[in-house]
C-alpha cells in the first residue's frame with residue numbers, strides 16, 4: 001500500500017536525532033525506522049514518503065544518508081528532513097533537497113533543533129547544548145510531523 005512513511009536515520013554522535021524519531025514513531029506506529037548503518041539498501045516502493053534524519057556533520061547530513069537516497073529513493077515520493085545540530089542555521093538540508101529534486105520527488109520541508117554536541121575541543125568544556133533536544137523540542141518535532149501528514153490516521 002502506498003500510504004506509509006519510512007524514515008532513514010544516522011544518529012551516531014549522541015543519539016540526539018533518534019530521540020526525535022522515537023517520539024514521532026510513538027505517535028504513528030506504522031512508521032518504518034531504518035538505521036542506515038545497518039540497512040544501506042532498502043526497497044521503498046511500497047512507501048509514500050521518505051523522511052531523512054541526521055545529526056549535522058560538517059554542515060550537512062551524514063554521507064550515508066545521501067548515499068541511501070541515491071541508491072534507494074524512487075521517483076515521485078514525498079521527502080522530508082529532520083536534524084539536530086550544534087548550531088542552528090539555514091542550509092543544512094540543501095543537498096537533501098538537491099537529491100530529492102533530481103529524483104523528481106516532492107520536498108515537504110524540514111524540522112531542525114539543537115542537539116548535545118561534544119565535537120572537537122568543546123568536549124573539554126563539557127560540550128554545548130546539554131539536555132538538547134529538550135522535551136519541548138521533541139514535542140515540536142511530533143507536531144511538525146503531524147502537520148506535514150495531515151491525512152494520515154494516527
Ligand SMILES: Cc1cc2nc3c(=O)[nH]c(=O)nc-3n(C[C@H](O)[C@H](O)[C@H](O)COP(=O)(O)O)c2cc1C
Nearest residue numbers: 011012013014015016017055056058059086087115
Ligand atoms: C564529526 C562531527 C561534526 C559535526 N559538525 C557539525 C557542524 O558542522 N555544525 C553543527 O551545527 N554541528 C555539528 N556537529 C554537532 C552535531 O550536529 C550535533 O551534536 C547533533 O545533535 C548530533 O546528532 P546525533 O546525536 O543524532 O548524531 C558535529 C558533530 C560531530 C561528531
